[in-house]
Amino acid sequence: MQTDEEREQFIEQFWMRRDPTPDTQENEYKEEHYRRIAYANERFASGIPGWKTDRGMIYITFGPADEIESHPSGGTYERPYEEGGGTTSTYPFEKWRYRYLQGVGNQQDIQIEFVDKTMTGEYRMTMDPSEKDALLMVPGAGLTMMEQMGMASKNDRFSRTDGTRLGTGTQPLPARMNQFDRLQQYADLQKAPKIKFKDLEAQVNxxxxxxxxxxxxxxxxxxxxxxxxxxxxxxxxxxxxxxxxxxxxxxxxxxxxxxxxxxxxxxxxxxxxxxxxxxxxxxxxxxxxxxxxxxxxxxxxxxxxxxxxxxxxxxxxxxxxxxxxxxxxxxxxxxxxxxxxxxxxxxxxxxxxxxxxxxxxxxxxxxxxxxxxxxxxxxxxxxxxxxxxxFEPEEKSNKASGTIAYEIVRTADNSKVIEFSEEITALEALPPR
Amino acid sequence: MILKKLLPSPPWSPDSTRLKITVTDKLRNQSLTQSAQFSIT
The missing domain is CATH 2.60.40.150 (C2 domain)
Incomplete structure (x- = not known):
């Protein structure tokens, strides 16, 4: 896009394509988008604008979560069995649940974790449930039940090949914790949504x-x-x-x-x-x-x-x-x-x-x-x-200088029928704009 | 400037013709051309 006009046209088309009611003046999609940006800036800002944070990105793209489990101060945390059980201490974190997100992972019961490891208010999205564990690197602390009983070692957490550092639990990991599913969901959450060409559909009449x-x-x-x-x-x-x-x-x-x-x-x-x-x-x-x-x-x-x-x-x-x-x-x-x-x-x-x-x-x-x-x-x-x-006016006289040449040509053989010219001083001046 | 002109009855035979007007601004050293097709019946 070379000119501002082309850029403006692109932006206009961008919003028009997404307008659920193209026949009305309001574009509900655009209004909702800007509402979400305003909400993200108000709630998720942390040194960087809220819309640039991971929570802001997810909120703007998918809207409010159906359920949010918030741990704004971190602290003591009873691990669920799929994370190995036992007790540990965590950084501040939030777990967002969406019942359904089209085109994301298996689309149902999507869980997203955001962890504030730097304690600055900037929560980062993670696909490793052990990222929030503040005692992960502390030997002998925050052990799982199996580790407490001596049936597993905390060192094993660092040799896992599934992209997590979870401790060994009493039960195997549930299917939705499959490493490939988690990776797929993580990628899907960050890809651009599909465009629906409503305006092209309208052409088919x-x-x-x-x-x-x-x-x-x-x-x-x-x-x-x-x-x-x-x-x-x-x-x-x-x-x-x-x-x-x-x-x-x-x-x-x-x-x-x-x-x-x-x-x-x-x-x-x-x-x-x-x-x-x-x-x-x-x-x-x-x-x-x-x-x-x-x-x-x-x-x-x-x-x-x-x-x-x-x-x-x-x-x-x-x-x-x-x-x-x-x-x-x-x-x-x-x-x-x-x-x-x-x-x-x-x-x-x-x-x-x-x-x-x-x-x-x-x-x-x-x-x-x-x-x-x-x-x-x-x-x-x-x-x-x-x-x-x-016309450029002369400095002294403030008058323009130029000529108008008239030519009438016969189309059939390109022969000139009339040709004459005159000075532009013969023309009527335009009223001032 | 407003170019407003009445051309008298054409002294040429009925035909398809093209009017070409070339305007030149001497101070800017710029010129432009506008043309229009018309026919005489």
Missing amino acids: SRIMFNLLPMQARADFFPATSTTVLTNITLRFGRKDLQFKQEQGMSKAVVNIYARITTQTRRVANVFEEVVTVDVPTELLQQASQGMSIFQKSIPLPPGMYRLNVVAKDIVGGNMNNYEMALNVPRMEDDKLFASSLILADVLEDVPTRSIGTGQFVIGTSKVRPRMGDSFKRAEKMGIYMKLYN
Whole structure:
């Protein structure tokens, strides 16, 4: 991951994958994770933050234990038979029991011991039950029953091959004390949990479309700041595809629009709903039905990749469409020359002062209606609109210096049809940000 | 800066064409190009 944007996206995806309810704003998994970290820091800190300790790691990964046997001061300890029996003295230790842990050892009745051998409050996880024995290295002290009766020697503890230094007891070790099972459990407790790709599961769906309402969509981008880009989404419907109903000499078509913009991780960034109506005098309907109806919505978005889903429904005829497109909202860097989308417009005019910055197709002080389909008739004028950012001003005059070169090329043979240039001083200045 | 221009009726025959605009900032010594495809019918 090279950029902060990629890193942020990874973190967002990381949590989204684990969200048990991806459709809601809350991510219960993430909230519980941070609650556990806070709890671990409060309860297990010991010179190092609680989340870095062994108890903190187990608590954050598996949650609270079903049962905790705590010996915060250590002291006299009656050994259970599987540890050899007898009495000894211990360091502070805790034994945590989980009834069930998926993917850990044999999954049932998991017991984990933490021992504070340094008496500093930092309990270390151990797989040797004799680790807590404070008298282990003291000759003749803390003997097991067999050792007390002279039927075993304490020296034998140090030649065991099962990874423990337990004394010989009256009964053999139980099956769950098997050295390989203990090793497996110790490793399982520290491995990363499996990821469940809930978002991929959601992709497996089917979509059957019928009675389609033809629709075209385009998006244009105008940075407002380095972190916000005004994204103009323009939709076009052919009137011939709409159904009109007649009312008192007027013909009326109604299209309901629902649009949703989501991030790559399917987090909803914006939703809008609009009702588009087309009113035409009935006697002019045939002529009007040759034209198009255009709708535009302006949405502020942070730079990044998004998915736009638009569902449009013709209320009179019942036809629908579900249109999907990617929105690659560009990031403007403050120290580089930057341009907005280039719009070829069929309407390009100044708006009255009261309408500045408001309404459909208005960008600042201009009305700019993009020509959907980018096809112009010979008799039409073609408007060109584009915003340019970050020109360097001269120190003395505080004015920028540069040129704009225009070139129109015939696609078929790459021949130049028009070519001219002008100084940027001929352009209108952007309002200060 | 706002580039806002109305191009008059095209003096060329109906065809598919491409508009290319190259902007140069002399002081920064930087330039960029934006283009758009369109057709005349």
